[in-house]
Amino acid sequence: MATALLTDLYELTMAASYLRRGMTGEAVFSLFVRRLPPRRGFLVAVGIESCLSHLESLRFEAADLAYLAQHGFRDDDLAAFEGLRFTGEVRAVEEGTVVFAEEPLLEVRAPLPEAQLVETLLLNQVTFPSAIASKAARCRLAAAGKVDLIEFGFRRTHGLDAGVAAARSAALVGFSATSNVEASRRFGIPPAGTMAHSYIEAFESELEAFRAYGRDFPDSATFLVDTYDTLAGVRNAITVIKELGLETRAAVRLDSGDLDRLSRQSRELLDGAGLDRVHIFVSGSLDEDRLGVLVAAGAPIDAAGLGTRLSTAADAPYLESVYKLVSYGGRPVAKLSAGKSTSPGAKQIFRDWRGGDRIGLASEPTPRGAEALLGVVMEAGRRVRPAPTPETALHAARVRFERDLSALPPMALELEDPAPLICSMTDDLRELTDRVQGHLRAGAPSPEDT
Amino acid sequence: MATALLTDLYELTMAASYLRRGMTGEAVFSLFVRRLPPRRGFLVAVGIESCLSHLESLRFEAADLAYLAQHGFRDDDLAAFEGLRFTGEVRAVEEGTVVFAEEPLLEVRAPLPEAQLVETLLLNQVTFPSAIASKAARCRLAAAGKVDLIEFGFRRTHGLDAGVAAARSAALVGFSATSNVEASRRFGIPPAGTMAHSYIEAFESELEAFRAYGRDFPDSATFLVDTYDTLAGVRNAITVIKELGLETRAAVRLDSGDLDRLSRQSRELLDGAGLDRVHIFVSGSLDEDRLGVLVAAGAPIDAAGLGTRLSTAADAPYLESVYKLVSYGGRPVAKLSAGKSTSPGAKQIFRDWRGGDRIGLASEPTPRGAEALLGVVMEAGRRVRPAPTPETALHAARVRFERDLSALPPMALELEDPAPLICSMTDDLRELTDRVQGHLRAGAPSPEDT
Numbered sequence: 041m042a043t044a045l046l047t048d049l050y051e052l053t054m055a056a057s058y059l060r061r062g063m064t065g066e067a068v069f070s071l072f073v074r075r076l077p078p079r080r081g082f083l084v085a086v087g088i089e090s091c092l093s094h095l096e097s098l099r100f101e102a103a104d105l106a107y108l109a110q111h112g113f114r115d116d117d118l119a120a121f122e123g124l125r126f127t128g129e130v131r132a133v134e135e136g137t138v139v140f141a142e143e144p145l146l147e148v149r150a151p152l153p154e155a156q157l158v159e160t161l162l163l164n165q166v167t168f169p170s171a172i173a174s175k176a177a178r179c180r181l182a183a184a185g186k187v188d189l190i191e192f193g194f195r196r197t198h199g200l201d202a203g204v205a206a207a208r209s210a211a212l213v214g215f216s217a218t219s220n221v222e223a224s225r226r227f228g229i230p231p232a233g234t235m236a237h238s239y240i241e242a243f244e245s246e247l248e249a250f251r252a253y254g255r256d257f258p259d260s261a262t263f264l265v266d267t268y269d270t271l272a273g274v275r276n277a278i279t280v281i282k283e284l285g286l287e288t289r290a291a292v293r294l295d296s297g298d299l300d301r302l303s304r305q306s307r308e309l310l311d312g313a314g315l316d317r318v319h320i321f322v323s324g325s326l327d328e329d330r331l332g333v334l335v336a337a338g339a340p341i342d343a344a345g346l347g348t349r350l351s352t353a354a355d356a357p358y359l360e361s362v363y364k365l366v367s368y369g370g371r372p373v374a375k376l377s378a379g380k381s382t383s384p385g386a387k388q389i390f391r392d393w394r395g396g397d398r399i400g401l402a403s404e405p406t407p408r409g410a411e412a413l414l415g416v417v418m419e420a421g422r423r424v425r426p427a428p429t430p431e432t433a434l435h436a437a438r439v440r441f442e443r444d445l446s447a448l449p450p451m452a453l454e455l456e457d458p459a460p461l462i463c464s465m466t467d468d469l470r471e472l473t474d475r476v477q478g479h480l481r482a483g484a485p486s487p488e489d490t
Numbered sequence: 491m492a493t494a495l496l497t498d499l500y501e502l503t504m505a506a507s508y509l510r511r512g513m514t515g516e517a518v519f520s521l522f523v524r525r526l527p528p529r530r531g532f533l534v535a536v537g538i539e540s541c542l543s544h545l546e547s548l549r550f551e552a553a554d555l556a557y558l559a560q561h562g563f564r565d566d567d568l569a570a571f572e573g574l575r576f577t578g579e580v581r582a583v584e585e586g587t588v589v590f591a592e593e594p595l596l597e598v599r600a601p602l603p604e605a606q607l608v609e610t611l612l613l614n615q616v617t618f619p620s621a622i623a624s625k626a627a628r629c630r631l632a633a634a635g636k637v638d639l640i641e642f643g644f645r646r647t648h649g650l651d652a653g654v655a656a657a658r659s660a661a662l663v664g665f666s667a668t669s670n671v672e673a674s675r676r677f678g679i680p681p682a683g684t685m686a687h688s689y690i691e692a693f694e695s696e697l698e699a700f701r702a703y704g705r706d707f708p709d710s711a712t713f714l715v716d717t718y719d720t721l722a723g724v725r726n727a728i729t730v731i732k733e734l735g736l737e738t739r740a741a742v743r744l745d746s747g748d749l750d751r752l753s754r755q756s757r758e759l760l761d762g763a764g765l766d767r768v769h770i771f772v773s774g775s776l777d778e779d780r781l782g783v784l785v786a787a788g789a790p791i792d793a794a795g796l797g798t799r800l801s802t803a804a805d806a807p808y809l810e811s812v813y814k815l816v817s818y819g820g821r822p823v824a825k826l827s828a829g830k831s832t833s834p835g836a837k838q839i840f841r842d843w844r845g846g847d848r849i850g851l852a853s854e855p856t857p858r859g860a861e862a863l864l865g866v867v868m869e870a871g872r873r874v875r876p877a878p879t880p881e882t883a884l885h886a887a888r889v890r891f892e893r894d895l896s897a898l899p900p901m902a903l904e905l906e907d908p909a910p911l912i913c914s915m916t917d918d919l920r921e922l923t924d925r926v927q928g929h930l931r932a933g934a935p936s937p938e939d940t
Contacts, residue, residue, distance in 0.1 A: 043672065045671040045672040045675055046644075046650050046653070046654075046671075046672045047644070047670075047671055047672075048642075048644055048645065048669040048670065048671070048683055049669050049670075049671050049674070049681045049682060049683030050669065050683030050684055050685055050686060051683075051686075052671065052683075053683055053685070053703075053706070053707055053710070054685055054686060054688075054689045056706065057689070057702055057703060057706040057707070058692070060706060061702060063692060067688075067692070069688070107671075107675045111674075111681055112707060112709065112710065152692060156686070156688060156689075159645070159686070159688075160644050160645045161650075163645035163646060164644060164645055164646070164647065164649065164650060164653060165649075165650075167645070167646045168646075168647070168648040168649055168652075192498075194496075194497070194498055194610050194614060195498065195609070195610045195613035195614055195617070195811075195813075196613060196614070196617045196618075196808045196809070196811060197614065197618070197648065198618040198647065198648030198649065198651075198652035198655075198656075198802070198807075199614065199615075199618055199648065199649060199651035199652045199655055200496050200611075200614060200615075200651060201648075201649035201650060201651040201652070202618075202648035202649045202651070202652055203496070203614060204496075205648075205649055206648075219498040219499050219500065220497075220498065220499075221495040221496075221497055221498070221499050221502065221557075222493065222495040222496045222497075224499070224561075225495055225557045231499045231561055232499060233498055233499030233500030233501075233502075233503055234500055235500055235503070235504055236500060236501075236504060236606070236609070237814070237815070237825045237827065238504075238517075238519070238606060238609075238814065238815035239504045239507070239606075240825075241815050241818065241823040241824070241825060242508070242513060242517070242602060242815065242818045242823070252507055252511060253503075253507060256503070256506065256507040256510060257503055257507070257562060259562065260503070260562065266827045266828070267825045267826070267827060268825070268826050268930050268931075268933075269826070270828075272933075295827065295830075296827040296828045296829060296830050297827070297828035297829070298828075348808050349808075352648070352807040352808045353807070354807055354808065357648075357802040357803070357804055357807040358646045358798050358799075358802045358804065359646070361645075361646060363645075364687070364688065365686075365687070365688035365691050365692065368691065368692045373691040373692070374691070375687045375690075375691060375717045375718070376717070376718050376719070377687065377716045377717060377745065377746040377747070378716070378720075378746045378747035378748075379746060379747070380745075380746050480718050481718075483718075483722075
């Protein structure tokens, strides 16, 4: 589990500064994504469970304090840090919820030093898995229900943690399996794999390699056919499939070349040999665009392994996630920075698929027919419900995502030029924002409380 | 430390298959990057130390084996895995070495099952930190020695591990500090930070916030001036800097708006107040391109915080890294896959900055005037030198990088349209490649040994 030093230095200096002057009033921070990345019609909120686990375990160890003592922190800072725990409230959307720009995924209400300290950690734990789930959802849309999707990206993810998180995010939005064995174990995602070119090369011939693998793993025999000559590879696979009686269990995998043409030629060879139940699996630098082209062209592919480009979210490897103070000591606050202004106050998302979402104040009643998306998940630093098992949490997130996906308007599902759901502010939030920003523009940075 | 399940499933099935049939002959795998990402004139090899640590600790725990027992592995597979350790040799370039496409960063020589098993882990541990170091080196070039660079990306890196690794990679190529406290502690990188907008907003006024921070952290007082009105913020900073006598220690930070114009206006205000030693720090979606524009325009900036776009390598978030079998049981092997063919045999890079690199066979003598870049770092599964401390390893890598950077031809240092060093094959490697690939094309996948 993370240590309290897995953070940016300024969180610690600010927290120390607050503590020194007794600025421990209640703060509310709102975590949201400023803008959707290019070509995204929606985002999928992931990482909430991980945030809660980190918040529950936040504490400074002796070694942490010893390090800070060398970097400008005083004894009274260290004493305060030593006893510091996260004691606040968290409101969040359910994992798997579809969200849009400026909609809070999570809000923290806690004494200011605690709420500030956890900024880096919360952003870190939400941003990447949400980016991958949002990308993976596009891959699922590109597959159009015709292609089984497997996550394959572990070798080039940004570290080991990232590989496990990417596999989880992909499974959350509908990938059926992952190559990542640890993610499989941890979250109960079916593990999947084929063979590498090295396996073929290690044998005297491709045919011998296929025979060996088919004998060893008859229930998951996916023959990689492109090491030397793809169609000759398919013919070798056919030989072995028949020899070993794998007609209903085997597949061939195409990993290079013109996948559209090769998949059709492979299908023809397989069908001609009476192997119409042998599947065709494709891989090799696939993403939603390349997969979408294959599917739209009617290439006869049954399954696809999506690796690097999915699991690094290669076209948009980050979200513009932010964690902004919206209230302190009952005083709503905002900033005016060019292009980055914020609106004040603890918020709620009132979802209405037909009328469009409304972002309002947390204190407002939920309009008739709308769903309030943020719910209390942590009180006084403890989860309001026992921590789910990793498998249970993933299952719940999948259920939520499926529900939201089925409700999303078709325009938001477009891959190329999507139109997100319309999100507007409620009158109350608009009025408060205008008032606070107006005060600030007039050089009166402390409007009266509301 | 990682478990043996932090891998792709197929590494385990292939290893089991090899073990079942006694295919434990010596294999050589070569880890290299197929092509440089767009706009990269060179790569910086990072992650080698981490690979060695993982190799030394590779083992299957009882829980790992119990999991595998449920997924198609037999008792004899599990018994073999239980006793499996990495017992091979590793040859690698020094961390921090500049490399080019197709040049092996690392080669493993080990019994086939061991060498295969570690593929995913080695690729994972090399790819991301090398991608970030290569990106960060471009930022350094853009800074042109005029701007102090701070790594700021932790909040949006692909997880916590990635944040720590990104900070290390940036420091390796010349960043002077990081906001990441854990990376600072682990690697001895100076920690740095300023304040967030929330700090300003938590006080009744910007002026009060600046006063408080300046009193609390007079030696690292960087005032964030853009929360409400940037130039008014600079004036408030001037007031506080004079009040508190911070003339030689303070800085102002610009985080939004037109950084070129605002930095000039801020400089003018500061100089006009006699504060010519107060630095200007800029941040906000910076990367080598945006920084380069500011520097080229002569914007008066002293330091820059580079975050998300650097630490996710946003324009090229992965390298086309691969780990390819090049020899098994003394037999050189290759693949012919379209666009992904490989050349056989254990290799060496013969570096000659003037004549261009030559990739040759490991068995070839080093040509006069060239440096052989791959050296033995692990024998019989143990490092040939004691593991360096994290700080020592980083220092050594920095020294190596500085040496290579100073030798790189100017064309490779171009940011927009760089020309990498010319890399060619030695005659011996060319001859072997032609022979093995020729055999394979002729359908004789088992050429005689060499």
